[in-house]
């Protein structure tokens with residue numbers, strides 16, 4: 001009896017699909033000013049990645065390099081595994097990259113109606129399909145009623161939605177969006193963000209979205225790349241960046257934090273709200289303790305209000321969905337600190353109210369000073 005041949009293929013032999021966009025060691029200098037300093041970034045097919053960071057850190061420049069609007073000075077840009085831009089090599093122009101672009105100030109064609117603007121990139125389709133596709137996207141973005149209107153008759157926010165529909169219409173493999181919701185007022189922005197996220201996921205376009213708003217990044221992104229001064233500081237899921245930040249910049253970028261300092265003694269740093277584990281830091285070194293306001297849990301104590309040797313409330317403010325409590329925390333050894341706690345809903349204890357403070361250690365971070 002002949003031996004039965006079996007072919008086994010190890011997982012590592014199965015080729016992973018090429019990234020929709022891949023940036024390798026991309027660097028860029030304006031005059032003598034290096035604004036992009038060696039960026040590596042991959043976006044998988046269908047993935048939404050947000051490039052987040054403060055103003056001037058190089059986000060837009062990186063997006064423009066990916067789009068082909070800036071010629072690559074150093075590094076490589078690849079789309080689906082094909083190098084399309086590298087210094088001294090062929091620079092594929094933006095219109096040949098099958099990339100959808102929408103910028104903060106994307107101009108519509110003024111002489112074309114809303115519908116004609118959106119069908120502009122669909123010349124390869126029969127005209128009935130063009131119209132159907134454009135109307136579908138305009139409906140999803142709440143602009144179908146304006147199909148026959150001209151751009152000058154629309155508000156800035158409406159124009160931005162049409163620009164998004166125009167960029168999405170050809171179902172590009174890669175969408176590059178630069179602050180696409182910035183000119184919308186808060187309520188409309190929430191809706192359009194939501195609509196856009198659903199459209200992107202339905203189309204399966206890989207997306208690189210530039211924003212300086214951490215909440216927007218967390219809302220939109222599968223992964224966030226947080227930039228500072230031309231470099232990526234941390235890349236990961238919103239949860240990874242929020243719950244496992246690699247340095248103090250990442251912590252503070254996602255909102256206000258209480259900052260304390262102390263020396264590592266016996267593997268902990270003593271604070272007025274308890275001992276913080278610092279076993280990974282050298283004994284005797286100075287450490288920075290960062291406590292998110294939601295990490296402080298408050299319990300009112302039945303003590304006379306003037307018991308000021310106990311932790312107590314200094315002030316309480318209702319902010320809407322949360323209440324912000326200014327408190328004075330007293331440690332066992334007489335340490336004292338003014339801290340902010342954020343509590344869900346309406347919680348407005350009296351000034352001077354004695355409290356016990358409990359810490360959610362998952363929202364406390366410690367770094368070497």
Ligand SMILES: Nc1ncnc2c1ncn2[C@@H]1O[C@H](COP(=O)(O)OP(=O)(O)OP(=O)(O)O)[C@@H](O)[C@H]1O
Pocket residue numbers: 030031035053054055056057058059060061062212
């Ligand atoms: N064409 C240019 N010529 C000279 N300097 C430029 C040019 N474009 C951008 N810069 C500079 O490069 C740096 C990065 O700018 P970039 O627009 O990429 O930042 P950004 O993170 O997108 O900022 P923002 O959020 O404010 O748009 C800034 O210091 C900016 O002044």
